[in-house]
Amino acid sequence: QVHLMQSGSEVKKPGASVKVSCKASGYTFIDYYLHWVRQAPGQGLEWMGWINPNSGDTYYVQKFQGRVTMTRDTSISTAYLELNGLRPDDTAAFYCARDFDHLLVFGYWGQGTLVTVSS
Amino acid sequence: SYVLTQQPSVSVAPGKTARITCGGNNIGSKSVHWYQQKPGQAPVLVIHYDSDRPSGVPERFSGSNSGNTATLTISRVEAGDEADYYCQVWDSSSDHRVFGGGTKLTVL
Numbered sequence: 001q002v003h004l005m006q007s008g009s010e011v012k013k014p015g016a017s018v019k020v021s022c023k024a025s026g027y028t029f030i031d032y033y034l035h036w037v038r039q040a041p042g043q044g045l046e047w048m049g050w051i052n053p054n055s056g057d058t059y060y061v062q063k064f065q066g067r068v069t070m071t072r073d074t075s076i077s078t079a080y081l082e083l084n085g086l087r088p089d090d091t092a093a094f095y096c097a098r099d100f101d102h103l104l105v106f107g108y109w110g111q112g113t114l115v116t117v118s119s
Numbered sequence: 120s121y122v123l124t125q126q127p128s129v130s131v132a133p134g135k136t137a138r139i140t141c142g143g144n145n146i147g148s149k150s151v152h153w154y155q156q157k158p159g160q161a162p163v164l165v166i167h168y169d170s171d172r173p174s175g176v177p178e179r180f181s182g183s184n185s186g187n188t189a190t191l192t193i194s195r196v197e198a199g200d201e202a203d204y205y206c207q208v209w210d211s212s213s214d215h216r217v218f219g220g221g222t223k224l225t226v227l
Contacts, residue, residue, distance in 0.1 A: 035216065045154075045162065045205055047216040061215065095161055100173070104209040104216070105152045107173065109161040 002026040004034075004096050004110035011116045012086050019082045020113045022096030029077035030054040035106065036070065036081045037095045048094075051079055086117045121210035123219035130225045131196050139222045141189040141206030149208045151189040153182060156221075157202045165204075166191060193224070201226045 007021040022034060036048040049060040051070040058070045069082040081094060093112040100107020124142040131137040141151060151169050154162035164173050166182040169189065179194045193200055206219040 044221040045156075045207075045218040047218065059214075100164065100167065103167065104150070105164060105167045106154070106162070106207070106216075107164055107167075109163070112161050 002098065002108045004098065004108055006094075006096060006110040006113045009114040009116070011118065014087055014117055014119055016086050016117075017082060017084045018086060018115050019080055020094050020096075020115070021078050021080050022110050023076070023078045024098070025077065029072075030074060032098050032102070034070075034072070034079045035097045035099075037097055037106075038092045039095070039112075040089070040092045043092075045095075048081075053079060083115070086115075088117050088119075091115065091117050120213055120215060121208065121217050123206055123208065123217055125204075125206060125219040125222045127220070128223045128225065130227055131193075132227045133196055133198060135196055137193040137196050137200070137224055139191040139193075139204050139224065141191070141219050142187055143189075143208065144187060146187055146189050146208065147185045149184075149210075151182065151184045152207045153180075153191045154205045154207065155200075155202045156205065162205065196224075196226055198226050200224060 003025045005023045010018050030053045033050045035050045038046045051058045053072045067084050072079045093114050095112045096110040097106040098108040153166040155165045156162040165176050165180050169184040170182040181192045183190050203221045205221045
């Protein structure tokens, strides 16, 4: 069965960087794009972009361009989200998500990683 | 970019029917997906492609989509249905995945 396991919560100071991981299992890692979704405390879901694990190609929503980097390590079926120049308003839960059977819908989600930015 | 509008909250008594709407310009021409999110948990897909239920989702959950409004209907509401619900579409013009702002369902 498909499973996305994310890394644990992080606490960072303003200006720092954070790297969140998403380890995939139960399917062929390179066959499906992985997406990242942000959710600030008490707020809604916000799609950030995707990575193609096969090619490494990425797409970032304009709002996040310049501060976000999505990468992957195919040898361990893991995708990463790195966010630089952290600000207090970056405090959020970050989810990785995979499409359901190549349909344009998020059928599988990681459990989420809470990143807290505080001095 | 494409905008999806949801009512912030819906309240319903147990056993009654809850209707959660998602508005968007000509949303009937798009495929709408619905997610349920309980506090502290990741979202879970409950309806995809307007009205299809993934395996394991109760038949009480149904969806429709026409004109400028998509609707998630939850029949015979139970206390365990209390959650935030989000609609989502793929906007082909921007190739973006777009979420609505979410609706908090309260079971009275």
